[in-house]
Amino acid sequence: MTDLLAGPDAATEAVRTAVIEAAIALFREQPLHHVALDEVAAAAGISTAELTAIHPTVDDLVIAVIRAWNQRRTAPLMPIAEGHGAVAFLRAIVLANAADPALMRLLTSAATIAATPTLPQAEQLQASWIHFHAIVQRALTQDVAVGREPATMEPARGAEQLIALYEGLQLQSMVRPHMDVVEAYDRAVTRLRDGWSRDYPPSVWEI
Template sequence: MLHTTDTKSRLQVIQGAITVFRRFAFHEATFDLVATAAQVTVQEVTARFPSWDDLLIATIDYWNGQRMRLILPVAERSGAAAFLRGIVQANIDDPALMRLLSATVNVAATPEHPMASFLQEEYHRFHLMVAQQLAADIRAGREPSTMEPARGAEQLIALYEGLQLQSMVRPTMNLLEAYDRAVTRMRAGWNREYVAPVWDLSAH
């Protein structure tokens, strides 16, 4: 019973953190705000998450896991491009998680930061998942064999993340339409044999 109660208390704090990140910018979030949102004391928060990094990692892990649980079946049913489209739609419906993940990019790129390895591992895992799904798409005939899954994953994720970042600073942008248009053109390119680029700026 104690274990169940403690798990419930941890979840209560995590849900409080999610509420805070929905309302406030990343750099404005504090233990005090989380405690208020979770309806517990700051001491109860820090008893379960001694450092801010501990709380942030647990929050990202839970929040992203909840989202992925709903979207992953799309990958198996319709492929990688549709899976990422599902994430785009989820971010449109509730943009707070993407704002949080985007805010942690600077942390992930800081080698000495305690959270860097966790965030980088999560990113590598995401790339691998998309690459594996693209390989499955090739086997299923959804994508052409001329597309190398690892490279395709780089391109698909770059497209998704780039458009997502644009939409954050261009709020009137139709993100889903932009994704559909860009993915359609990219997938058309996958049907052609790869040709190494030659950059001749003097050519007309």
């Protein structure tokens, strides 16, 4: 009886996994707005109706794919944040993205969904970016505690700056394909950390 009850759930999970894998394969080859639900369904070996019962829209599918794909990329790198700090953690992500840039392309495309408050999926995607900021902030807090980063750096602000540097350079590398994004990250983060070591004097910029 237990096996019979578990069967449908196991089958549903297998379908969900097949859909995610099919979508990842398609997003590796095509931009977000070129991938249609019927194409994903065909690649997963199910009907479009079966797919839309799980993910009614492409945006819903994108959220599921980002969660699964991002977890697959980031989870193995978390020990780096704990053992070597936030800067090393972000550098490891830059290296992972350089080796497999498709996820970063999808995240960049999905940012337009997250930035559109009228879309029902916006809040869920925003939560992913907020969570990422929290991870980096937590790592920077630990960095300060163990002396890897200076006490003059406020972790919440440092996380904003480090993520902006990381995401900005990633975006540049996508539109300037000959750019060495790892070298650019190393150079920029060295300058950023130098600034962290100084007291921050608030100022008003006048033009």
